[in-house]
Amino acid sequence: MMIFNKMKKIILLFFLAMWIISCSDDFLDVTDPNNLTPDTFWKTEQDAIKAITGTYALFQYQVWSGRWGFYEIRYMNFECRSDLINLYDMWSPFGDMSRYNASSTSYSLNDFWSFSYQALYAANQVIENVPGMGLNNGSVFVAEAKFLRAYAHYLLVTNFGNIVLRTSTPKTSEDFYLGQSPQEEVWTQIENDLVEAKASLPLSWESQWLGRATKGAASALLAKTYLWQNKWGQAEGELREIVNSGIYSLVDDYESLFNGLNEHNSESIFELNFTMNNDGGRNERNSFPAMQTDWKMSTPNEYMRNLYLNDKTDAGELSKRVTGSLIYSDLENDDLSAISWKKFSLHDDATNNGFDFSNSGTNFTVIRYADVLLMLAEALNEQGNTSEAENFVNQVRARAVVPNISGMNQEQLREHIRHVERPLELAAEADRFYDLVRWYKNGDLSSVLVAHGREAGETFDNSNDLYYPIPSSETTSNPLVVQNPGY
Amino acid sequence: MRKFLTIFFFLFVYQTIFAQNGTITGKVIDESGQPLPGANITVLSTELGAATNSEGEYTIRNVPRGTYSVRAQFVGYNNQTIDNVNVEADKSILVDFNLTSGVIVGQEVVVVGYGVQQKREVTGSVTSVSTDEIKKIPTTQIGTALQGAAAGVNVANATGAPGSTPKISIRGTATLGNNEPLYIVDGVPTDIAYVNPSDIESMDILKDASMSAIYGSRAANGVIIINTNRGKTGKDQEISIKYNSYFATQGVENEFPFITNKEDYIKVARMALENAGIDYKTEFEADYFLNRYDANSSQFSSSDWAGAYFNNAFEHKHDLSVSGGTNNFNYAVMGMYSDMDGIVNTTNNERMSLRLNSDLKKGIFKVGESVSIGRTQGSGRFNNLYSFYALSRMSPLTPIYANTESGYGSQKNIIGLENQANNPILENELNQNTWDEVKVMLSGYLEVDILKDLKYTFRLSQNISDGYWFNFKPSYYTNEAESNPTATMSETRNRKYHSILESFVNYNGNFGDHTVTAMIGYAQEAADGRSTYGYVQEFPNNDLQVLGAGESGDDASGWANEWRLRSYFGRLSYAYLDRYLLTANIRRDGSSRFDADNRWGNFPSFSGGWRISNEPFFNIPVITDLKLRAGYGELGLQEFGDYQYIPKIQKDENGLLNYSYGPGRDQVIYIGARSLSFPSIGIQWETSKETNIGLDLAMFEDRFSMSLDYYLKTSDGILFGVPIPKSAGAVSNPIVNSASIDNNGLEMALNYKNFDSAFKYQVTATVSTYSNEVTRMGEFGDESIWGGEVHWGLDLTTKTVVGQPVASFFLYETNGLDSNGDLKYVDQNGDGEINEDDKVFMGNSAPDADLGLIFNASYSNFDFTLNLFSSLGRKLINGGRWLTMNTDRFHAMHEDLLDAWTPSNSSSEVPRVIYADDRNAKASDYWLEDASYLRVKYLEIGYTIPQNLTKSWGIGGLRVYVAAENLITFTGYSGYDPSVESYETGSIFDPSVSSVENTSGFIFDRGADRSPYPLSRKFLTGIQVSL
Incomplete structure (x- = not known):
């Protein structure tokens, strides 16, 4: 009996012990060893660098953790509607798009939309969190983020027309669902971001930071924004600022603008960086070499070929714009299918330090000085200042060592800039179609396409085909978003 | 005087009445003379009975005169019936019982979680699986043996790969994540992948909420409780030594109808080009394959790629068990070794395990342990999602082996054939994929009989698993387009610890006609896991297969996770006269997977039963037992990531967020980071509310028994990634409790046995019906999730939406062929266009009903077992057929293409072939097939060598047998296997899955048959020896 009682006591004590152990409730609190949390992040300058780096990186569109994304989602989405190309072997996802018959389920549009909004989310995180960190140079990071936010909105609005504006990170579940904003509001937001960004961005970066946004980049994008809205005067003001800053000048070796051997040169205003270097960054490469040449989807069309054939020096040789833009053997007589675009498609192992068939470290130039000069010419011409406009055109032509133009009237210069000079200078740089949209958004783009011999040009609907359809992943999950007309 | 007389009269009458009755009294003891309190004494064929008191004594009064049989029952002991008990009026007859302890037999007692219950008193839905049946099926996987053995339990072999773990689901699909039930082995929640079926002594499946609520937050998918062999206590016991062994060969049950003859292939290719309007002779170069042909x-082969890919394989398994005991001690030692080649070339699985169980009783204490160690080594990798696809890219024109540097043929340099595909035989044979995993389970307990009726148990257990997976791709050169210049190697090491502490008290009280049992307890669990990964490339030669030998491209990664659980639980049961039964369970769980505000959940349940056959008014002698039961319970589920509620800032594993700055060649890569998830939205448990009604019936002296159950289960707050708009900018969808699914069904289990004559037989039949419907999804309640992927590039085939079962087929409807031989798609909305709006729902892959039939018979020394299983109402998208009938490019072709529509073959139902045109290869019901089937799952004939012979050899018993598994399947389905479930098991929140949003391959892909590892047909012969 005594033993029994002792036993009972021991067991009861044991039970008590159990209950006491059980009362330490932080047993159930865990911390995640795999990730930072907002509580541990946003503390030092390193954190700000990480955050802004992540934002830039999203403009590389590296889907499937591979290098193919940039070419398809950034380059092909933008190039496939150009009036200067011949549809040679368009890969099927771009087949319908390149014939002005895009589908909302297109994977490349869905990915582009998704990545652009991820970039906006990343940029907004920087804008909201960096000011509170107390860094000396915090305003620069915020300025970069605003530039990138403006850039993302710019890319979206020029492609889709009616987009959702994202100026803050979602805080509650209602914030996930926003509707589209009218275009004027979007342009105003872009302008504001760029003006604010300009104020704090540096004129240039030291060597180790090349690739980050500069005042000139914000300015140039702002100029384009003004041009989209036909605000010629403001565009002129902005562009003159860039010209007068003295930072930029045209590069003599045209080909070197695109061959990866002369990155961040004096003409480059903003580039998207790529590199062949390893170091944990498998995907800092792009796939231009393979895509531009061996698996090429398009070639210049007859109209463009003719422009090139006529772009000759005084001595009668094809200009360096031609040799720098194309790969051919006999430009006049080659079948179109034998001609390839050369820009960004460097392919030569011997000279390029390990570049190979499908990997390239060549940066993609988003804006360069030549474009600025031609935009200034356009802005001046639209305001009636044709002769000064001609001067700026001639600066670009002088670099190409082709004869000056002179004595044109406003209409002739307009046509020249639109359909001769800009194509010759800027073909295959993923911006052509957007020039066409901003010029003809209230006009007749279809006739232009037909006039340039563009396949399916006659099917182009002047009201509805200016913009891509809103991707299906958005329309099916967001009840506040309305599909673009005609889709 | 009158008063006195009246009283006297009444007393006399009273006396007379009572004078007709007698008393039965006695004592119940066990073999060692110990009294057994709480033993049940019943007078058969009457309602009279009693329970023994703490001295083991009982008295049954008011027994009418007569002769009776009296039976004593006690948990853990064999029943004893004493006949010819002659009760005389006014006399007391002594009937003592001496019970021998018996092994807990599955039929009498049911293990219910922290205790046992008499099967008779169970008020919920439990199936005790006959372990003899389980042990028969030749497999290393318990799940495989379970199919058809229990109603409501659906077992799908994810693949036939050697050693693969089947997917078990109980009562339908109740969640969008992990549907696996909770497994308890010897009291320890553990992974059953390495539990040797031969070790199992009892298996109880707790199907409804009232039974499994005791496991609270992990029990919503049901609980399977397994106890392994522990030996028997008893005086003078002989040591029992058993040895089992079988040898089997297996081959593919069904051949896939690829075209293997080059002439046939060429014929189809020509047709396809012609229908596409392409004249290959003039439009293509001379090196185009048709021009070369x-x-x-x-110069071309007629390769049989599937033939080279699959082969017959050999397997063998050996078990040895030694068990025994004395009065106070029992033990069992079980070992196993198996080696299984897979029917896919180069796949193999080798397994060994050792289990040691023992219990020691001394006075009021009992201690024991359960330890098991298992190791699996495997090689060869068949990726369920992609390997068949790789096989389906190969044309018979391509040689498998060739006179190249690597020795293998290549399709990449045959112009005109699909050139994205590598030679899959080369990949199988050259690439090394091996893994080696060890799992240890350690458990020890202490039981104290505090009082006669009160027992305390303390148990401490730990599961340890450690494994590595290793992949080496050597360098090779076949031709310029197909080669691997740089050898690569990756290796992953995982280790996980899972500890469990349990402390609970059982009370077992008998108060005359009332029995009360109670249990109250506490448990806590902690799991910690860690994984490391390394990768290098460039090896000086292909034999140095260690990370250290690599010369460049180093990469490393790793993760860690942890989980904690704390629980309080209790149960109360009451039984009156074994006639009215009530049970209530409650469990309170706190989990580390939720934030502090949502961490705790309560999971109650209650159930009742009414044993109608014990009622005085019940008088149908042929019915020995009739019990009605009903129950209700609430359960939880928390199978998702360990840190889900914590917002994350992450760099991207694949360098997505990395960017380089700097000049030209000297750019430096910087690692970027961003916040991945949106603010915590208060995640909570998934909850499941279930109602169950059941009926148990036994007739003809227990020869026939039947259980009937109907259940209604509503699962709420199911976690899934609500697809928010991309314009919100998130990478992954926030995980929210936002879906609900209803399941209901009927289960019937019938058992008839006849052991009376020399020909003994037993039949067990199970019928289960399933009905499933999604009732809510997403914030607006109307999201949908596409799934059913056969391969990237082909349309998705299923949609999970409100109002339909999970993963329902959503396809174009076809209506024969048109006059050109193309499929006619039905324009459902009459708008003149065939697009998404014309797709309709067309059923799903879950069966309407499963039927199982197990027939055992024995006659003299022969025994026979037949196990049939049938699943009705299943449908599948035959992905293999779709991939090989689609002439988008020239890859493998299905034989049916030979019958493709042409103007001269216009009665064919096979659409015409058109090169590079997918009009006849859309996601339509042309690929949807009925996958109902009847399968002879197992057939065995055995012969037991006569006792006298074996005794003379000094052996206790020897039995030999031959058997076949998956002997034949009757089905209309034309793919490899109609029972296929080709989606990955496990949680979509597994940390090793890089993106939470990635639902590909999980439950939403159910229904699309990607032809995973095919099921094999096995022929085997085996031997069972007991000493």
């Missing part, structure tokens, strides 16, 4: 057909 026309020039000289002998």
Whole structure:
């Protein structure tokens, strides 16, 4: 009996012990060893660098953790509607798009939309969190983020027309669902971001930071924004600022603008960086070499070929714009299918330090000085200042060592800039179609396409085909978003 | 005087009445003379009975005169019936019982979680699986043996790969994540992948909420409780030594109808080009394969790729168990070794395990342990999602082996054939994929009989698993387009610890006609896991297969996770006269997977039963037992990531967020980071509310028994990634409790046995019906999730939406062929266009009903077992057929293409072939097939060598047998296997899955048959020896 009682006591004590152990409730609190949390992040300058780096990186569109994304989602989405190309072997996802018959389920549009909004989310995180960190140079990071936010909105609005504006990170579940904003509001937001960004961005970066946004980049994008809205005067003001800053000048070796051997040169205003270097960054490469040449989807069309054939020096040789833009053997007589675009498609192992068939470290130039000069010419011409406009055109032509133009009237210069000079200078740089949209958004783009011999040009609907359809992943999950007309 | 007389009269009458009755009294003891309190004494064929008191004594009064049989029952002991008990009026007859302890037999007692219950008193839905049946099926996987053995339990072999773990689901699909039930082995929640079926002594499946609520937050998918062999206590016991062994060969049950003859292939290719309007002779170069064929057909092969890919395989398994005991001690030692080649070339699985169980009783204490160690080594990798696809890219024109540097043929340099595909035989044979995993389970307990009726148990357990997976791709050169210049190697090491502490008290009280049992307890669990990964490339030669030998491209990664659980639980049961039964369970769980505000959940349940056959008014002698039961319970589920509620800032594993700055060649890569998830939205448990009604019936002296159950289960707050708009900018969808699914069904289990004559037989039949419907999804309640992927590039085939079962087929409807031989798609909305709006729902892959039939018979020394299983109402998208009938490019072709529509073959139902045109290869019901089937799952004939012979050899018993598994399947389905479930098991929140949003391959892909590892047909012969 005594033993029994002792036993009972021991067991009861044991039970008590159990209950006491059980009362330490932080047993159930865990911390995640795999990730930072907002509580541990946003503390030092390193954190700000990480955050802004992540934002830039999203403009590389590296889907499937591979290098193919940039070419398809950034380059092909933008190039496939150009009036200067011949549809040679368009890969099927771009087949319908390149014939002005895009589908909302297109994977490349869905990915582009998704990545652009991820970039906006990343940029907004920087804008909201960096000011509170107390860094000396915090305003620069915020300025970069605003530039990138403006850039993302710019890319979206020029492609889709009616987009959702994202100026803050979602805080509650209602914030996930926003509707589209009218275009004027979007342009105003872009302008504001760029003006604010300009104020704090540096004129240039030291060597180790090349690739980050500069005042000139914000300015140039702002100029384009003004041009989209036909605000010629403001565009002129902005562009003159860039010209007068003295930072930029045209590069003599045209080909070197695109061959990866002369990155961040004096003409480059903003580039998207790529590199062949390893170091944990498998995907800092792009796939231009393979895509531009061996698996090429398009070639210049007859109209463009003719422009090139006529772009000759005084001595009668094809200009360096031609040799720098194309790969051919006999430009006049080659079948179109034998001609390839050369820009960004460097392919030569011997000279390029390990570049190979499908990997390239060549940066993609988003804006360069030549474009600025031609935009200034356009802005001046639209305001009636044709002769000064001609001067700026001639600066670009002088670099190409082709004869000056002179004595044109406003209409002739307009046509020249639109359909001769800009194509010759800027073909295959993923911006052509957007020039066409901003010029003809209230006009007749279809006739232009037909006039340039563009396949399916006659099917182009002047009201509805200016913009891509809103991707299906958005329309099916967001009840506040309305599909673009005609889709 | 009158008063006195009246009283006297009444007393006399009273006396007379009572004078007709007698008393039965006695004592119940066990073999060692110990009294057994709480033993049940019943007078058969009457309602009279009693329970023994703490001295083991009982008295049954008011027994009418007569002769009776009296039976004593006690948990853990064999029943004893004493006949010819002659009760005389006014006399007391002594009937003592001496019970021998018996092994807990599955039929009498049921293990219910922290205790046992008499099967008779169970008020919920439990199936005790006959372990003899389980042990028969030749497999290393318990799940495989379970199919058809229990109603409501659906077992799908994810693949036939050697050693693969089947997917078990109980009562339908109740969640969008992990549907696996909770497994308890010897009291320890553990992974059953390495539990040797031969070790199992009892298996109880707790199907409804009232039974499994005791496991609270992990029990919503049901609980399977397994106890392994522990030996028997008893005086003078002989040591029992058993040895089992079988040898089997297996082959593919069904051949896939690829075209293997080059002439046939060429014929289809020509047709396809012609229908596409392409004249290959003039439009393509001379090196185009058809032009080369026309020039000289002998330069091409007629390769049988599937034939080289699959082969017959050999397997063997050996078990040895030694068990025994004395009065106070029992033990069992079980070992196993198996080696299984897979029917896919180069796949193999080798397994060994050792289990040691023992219990020691001394006075009021009992201690024991359960330890098991298992190791699996495997090689060869068949990726369920992609390997068949790789096989389906190969044309028979391509040689498998060739006179190249690597020795293998290549399709990449045959112009015109699909050139994205590598030679899959080369990949199988050259690439090394091996893994080696060890799992240890350690458990020890202490039981104290505090009082006669009160027992305390303390148990401490730990599961340890450690494994590595290793992949080496050597360098090779076949031709310029197909080669691997740089050898690569990756290796992953995982280790996980899972500890469990349990402390609970059982009370077992008998108060005359009332029995009360109670249990109250506490448990806590902690799991910690860690994984490391390394990768290098460039090896000086292909034999140095260690990370250290690599010369460049180093990469490393790793993760860690942890989980904690704390629980309080209790149960109360009451039984009156074994006639009215009530049970209530409650469990309170706190989990580390939720934030502090949502961490705790309560999971109650209660159930009742009414044993109608014990009622005085019940008088149908042929019915020995009739019990009605009903129950209700609430359960939880928390199978998702360990840190889900914590917002994350992450760099991207694949360098997505990395960017380089700097000049030209000297750019430096910086690692970027961003916040991945949106603010925590208060995640909570998934909850499941279930109602169950059941009926148990036994007739003809227990020869026939039947259980009937109907259940209604509503699962709420199911976690899934609500697809928010991309314009919100998130990478992954926030995980929210936002879906609900209803399941209901009927289960019937019938058992008839006849052991009376020399021909003994037993039949067990199970019928289960399933009905499933999604009732809510997403914030607006109307999201949908596409799934059913056969391969990237082909349309998705299923949609999970409100109002339909999970993963329902959503396809174009076809209506024969048109006059050109193309499929006619039905324009459902009459708008003149065939697009998404014309797709309709067309059923799903879950069966309407499963039927199982197990027939055992024995006659003299022969025994026979037949196990049939049938699943009705299943449908599948035959992905293999779709991939090989689609002439988008020239890859493998299905034989049916030979019958494709042409103007001269216009009665064919096979649409015409058109090269590079997918009009006849859309996601339509042309690929949807009925996958109902009847399968002879197992057939065995055995012979037991006569006792006298074996005794003379000094052996206790020897039995030999031959058997076949998956002997034949009757089905209309034309793919490999109609029972296929080709989606990955496990949680979509597994940390090793890089993106939470990635639902590909999980439950939403159910229904799309990607032809995973095919099921094999096995022939085997085996031997069972007991000493």
